[in-house]
Amino acid sequence: MKLGIQSLNRVFATSITPGFASGFAGKFSKVSPILCRDFTSTHRSLMEDDYEKELTSIREIEKGLTKDDKNRLTRIRNIGVSAHIDSGKTTFTERVLFYTGRIKAIHEVRGRDNVGAKMDSMDLEREKGITIQSAATYCSWDKKSEDGSVTPYHFNLIDTPGHIDFTIEVERALRVLDGAVLVVCAVSGVQSQTMTVERQMRRYNVPRITFINKMDRMGADPWNAIDQINKKLKTAAAALQVPIGAEKDLAGVVNIITRQALYNEGPQGENIVVKEIPEELKELVEEKRELLIQTLADVDDVIAELYIEEIEPTVKQIKDAIRRSTIARRFSPVLMGSALANRSVQHVLDAVCDYLPNPGEILNTGLDISKEEAPVNLVPYYKSPFVGLAFKLEEGRFGQLTYVRVYQGRLKKGQYIFNVKTGKKTKLSRLVRMHSEEMEEVDEVGPGEICATFGVDCSSGDTFTDGELQYTMSSMYVPDPVISLAITPDSKDGVNFSKAINRFQKEDPTFRVNFDAESKETIISGMGELHLEIYVERMRREYNVKCTTGLPQVSYRETISASHEFDYTHKKQSGGAGQYARIIGTMAPLENKNLFEHHVVGGKIPEGYLNACEKGFHIACEKGPIIGHKVLGCEMVINDGTTHIVDSSEYAFRICTEYAFKEAFLASQPQILEPIMEVTITAPIEFQGNVLGLMNKRMANIVDTEMGPEEFTIVSDCALASMFGFASVLRASTQGKGEFSLEFKDYAPVSPNVQKELIAEHEKKLKEKK
Ligand SMILES: Nc1nc2c(ncn2[C@@H]2O[C@H](COP(=O)(O)OP(=O)(O)OP(=O)(O)O)[C@@H](O)[C@H]2O)c(=O)[nH]1
Numbered sequence: 001m002k003l004g005i006q007s008l009n010r011v012f013a014t015s016i017t018p019g020f021a022s023g024f025a026g027k028f029s030k031v032s033p034i035l036c037r038d039f040t041s042t043h044r045s046l047m048e049d050d051y052e053k054e055l056t057s058i059r060e061i062e063k064g065l066t067k068d069d070k071n072r073l074t075r076i077r078n079i080g081v082s083a084h085i086d087s088g089k090t091t092f093t094e095r096v097l098f099y100t101g102r103i104k105a106i107h108e109v110r111g112r113d114n115v116g117a118k119m120d121s122m123d124l125e126r127e128k129g130i131t132i133q134s135a136a137t138y139c140s141w142d143k144k145s146e147d148g149s150v151t152p153y154h155f156n157l158i159d160t161p162g163h164i165d166f167t168i169e170v171e172r173a174l175r176v177l178d179g180a181v182l183v184v185c186a187v188s189g190v191q192s193q194t195m196t197v198e199r200q201m202r203r204y205n206v207p208r209i210t211f212i213n214k215m216d217r218m219g220a221d222p223w224n225a226i227d228q229i230n231k232k233l234k235t236a237a238a239a240l241q242v243p244i245g246a247e248k249d250l251a252g253v254v255n256i257i258t259r260q261a262l263y264n265e266g267p268q269g270e271n272i273v274v275k276e277i278p279e280e281l282k283e284l285v286e287e288k289r290e291l292l293i294q295t296l297a298d299v300d301d302v303i304a305e306l307y308i309e310e311i312e313p314t315v316k317q318i319k320d321a322i323r324r325s326t327i328a329r330r331f332s333p334v335l336m337g338s339a340l341a342n343r344s345v346q347h348v349l350d351a352v353c354d355y356l357p358n359p360g361e362i363l364n365t366g367l368d369i370s371k372e373e374a375p376v377n378l379v380p381y382y383k384s385p386f387v388g389l390a391f392k393l394e395e396g397r398f399g400q401l402t403y404v405r406v407y408q409g410r411l412k413k414g415q416y417i418f419n420v421k422t423g424k425k426t427k428l429s430r431l432v433r434m435h436s437e438e439m440e441e442v443d444e445v446g447p448g449e450i451c452a453t454f455g456v457d458c459s460s461g462d463t464f465t466d467g468e469l470q471y472t473m474s475s476m477y478v479p480d481p482v483i484s485l486a487i488t489p490d491s492k493d494g495v496n497f498s499k500a501i502n503r504f505q506k507e508d509p510t511f512r513v514n515f516d517a518e519s520k521e522t523i524i525s526g527m528g529e530l531h532l533e534i535y536v537e538r539m540r541r542e543y544n545v546k547c548t549t550g551l552p553q554v555s556y557r558e559t560i561s562a563s564h565e566f567d568y569t570h571k572k573q574s575g576g577a578g579q580y581a582r583i584i585g586t587m588a589p590l591e592n593k594n595l596f597e598h599h600v601v602g603g604k605i606p607e608g609y610l611n612a613c614e615k616g617f618h619i620a621c622e623k624g625p626i627i628g629h630k631v632l633g634c635e636m637v638i639n640d641g642t643t644h645i646v647d648s649s650e651y652a653f654r655i656c657t658e659y660a661f662k663e664a665f666l667a668s669q670p671q672i673l674e675p676i677m678e679v680t681i682t683a684p685i686e687f688q689g690n691v692l693g694l695m696n697k698r699m700a701n702i703v704d705t706e707m708g709p710e711e712f713t714i715v716s717d718c719a720l721a722s723m724f725g726f727a728s729v730l731r732a733s734t735q736g737k738g739e740f741s742l743e744f745k746d747y748a749p750v751s752p753n754v755q756k757e758l759i760a761e762h763e764k765k766l767k768e769k770k
Pocket residue numbers: 083084085086087088089090091092108109110129130131160161162163213214215216217337338339340341
């Protein structure tokens with residue numbers, strides 16, 4: 001047996017930081033909710049972080065757990081199901097609900113019975129066959145051990161959408177989950193969204209097991225998919241199973257740890273029958289078992305030592321090592337099967353119990369705002385004072401539904417909870433556990449659990465406590481919208497329109513609404529065409545408001561590429577009180593953010609006026625001087641100025657800064673930036689020429705091409721403006737067989753010609769309005 005270099009490092013130099021442990025984690029960050037949009041600091045603090053340190057804190061917390069706490073926590077799993085579009089998350093979750101007894105019958109996504117899967121509860125989801133909102137449910141799984149004993153586990157499960165347009169749903173689910181099942185298609189392998197989801201999991205330090213689905217399809221190749229997980233996702237992964245049969249003859253899997261063949265029998269594959277391993281698979285099973293142990297030796301010290309001594313680890317040693325390294329985010333165990341063909345889903349549930357952490361094995365931290373935001377560990381003790389996070393809001397039949405993850409203490413019906421941000425106190429009149437759109441009343445939920453409540457006024461990401469503690473938790477990453485649309489309700493009745501807009505904004509932080517005073521239009525912004533289309537459709541269906549929409553507009557940014565010194569005086573004396581302000585300073589380009597600073601000495605400009613200048617700066621950044629889009633990458637520093645004893649005021653200094661900003665901006669070689677998207681297109685090979693033609697026409701920069709047995713994938717960078725309406729163009733060019741996804745990558749300057757056109761268009765619009 002050969003030993004990987006990494007395992008040698010781990011055995012002989014155990015101080016080496018494990019590569020997979022230093023991922024990104026919102027949970028452990030020192031970022032206050034106010035700063036939650038700036039994740040750079042989070043990344044940095046976590047890169048320096050180290051799982052060993054985290055583990056020390058977890059061990060410390062464990063010491064305080066009572067026997068009851070332990071019993072409760074060890075049986076809880078908060079998990080998410082995430083994947084690329086159409087990998088089968090919803091189909092998989094439907095099986096989970098069926099096998100756990102949560103639903104009595106299986107219904108398919110776009111199934112002939114027209115019922116639709118349980119977790120796609122919205123009509124639109126059922127019609128389109130896509131998941132739009134993440135749905136939460138809970139269920140119980142009786143896990144049978146090898147010795148025949150049964151242990152009941154309690155799962156809170158969230159099925160998340162695959163489309164990048166609904167990415168916020170994935171972000172908020174991962175923020176509160178302790179583990180995830182990453183579903184990968186056995187034919188397509190790792191796809192663009194798999195990589196996005198993986199990045200999100202790393203951001204929140206979520207351990208994951210992988211399920212290779214669609215093993216019943218022609219061309220299924222789990223070994224290729226595992227290879228891609230290792231290479232593309234840079235996650236050490238190895239199979240725990242080998243399939244028995246293929247395509248329509250897929251009968252079950254061999255558990256290579258216990259060396260047992262597990263067949264799914266019964267109409268819905270509900271009976272697991274244990275048999276001898278088929279003769280023709282024995283060699284493959286041993287080969288893959290060795291590979292599993294070898295991979296584990298690379299990430300786990302115990303197995304590495306046994307490996308060096310050439311001792312075969314026991315079943316328990318292998319399982320313990322998988323658990324340790326999965327929770328430490330160094331390894332992802334891979335299971336395989338077919339959700340649609342009812343094969344091998346039950347083993348994923350066993351693996352969730354065996355290898356994913358319970359809420360007591362994950363470190364969650366907050367900031368104590370009563371002690372200058374000192375970091376605090378949250379302890380999942382039943383008797384601790386309550387701390388919980390409102391991670392999702394939804395308008396339900398009975399008012400606003402707030403999803404809460406309880407981090408410590410418990411929530412009881414009738415109890416008062418305090419919103420740390422607003423200081424508001426609310427009595428909990430109802431407490432429910434969610435089961436897709438249905439709910440079940442409960443009196444109490446303990447630490448580590450997820451529940452929902454009504455009548456709590458808050459925003460997504462607010463922390464609640466019992467009123468004594470002043471803790472806040474870091475919130476989730478909210479990406480900036482990239483696309484906008486002017487929207488006008490057809491009827492004069494604006495009440496329902498406002499209601500819908502308010503509700504959608506509260507529920508979804510990536511859906512933004514602005515009223516453009518110049519054009520007198522309401523502008524909605526979001527993550528993509530589909531995202532906005534869904535909201536316009538929901539307004540019609542749920543609020544009876546039909547709307548007319550303009551053409552989608554790119555959310556450009558305005559920036560500068562040179563520095564400029566300014567000396568600006570704002571003076572107004574037309575009877576009554578005058579206005580006077582003078583500021584002197586510099587304007588300079590800055591990477592990816594805006595910044596206001598002042599270095600005024602000797603009280604030449606009083607503090608209050610300087611604050612007004614800062615306000616003026618931020619107002620100016622909201623509407624750029626060239627085409628009225630947001631400013632990005634600009635630093636304004638005020639070094640000096642003068643005041644007038646009578647005519648100076650905060651108002652005068654604010655206005656003065658806005659004018660000075662405009663003047664200096666226009667003198668600093670202004671540039672318009674446009675969003676560049678990473679476009680991933682997959683289609684059958686015969687359409688490769690057509691697709692390349694489409695992308696060339698759009699001046700896309702091809703970054704990668706991959707040929708599969710039947711399909712090809714092209715990854716390219718392309719300006720968002722060229723991608724509007726692409727769904728129908730691609731459909732027409734590939735006989736409806738092509739698929740694509742768009743993800744924001746970066747901002748880049750538009751060409752001088754385009755800049756000229758955009759400015760001319762903007763000026764024309766302004767003239768028309770006059
Ligand atoms: N052959 C085969 N098809 C499957 C399997 N699992 C799911 N499908 C099909 O794949 C399609 C997509 O399944 P979904 O469960 O909606 O996938 P999803 O990942 O939830 O989709 P989004 O939420 O829209 O991203 C459906 O037509 C399913 O019937 C499987 O194991 N084998």
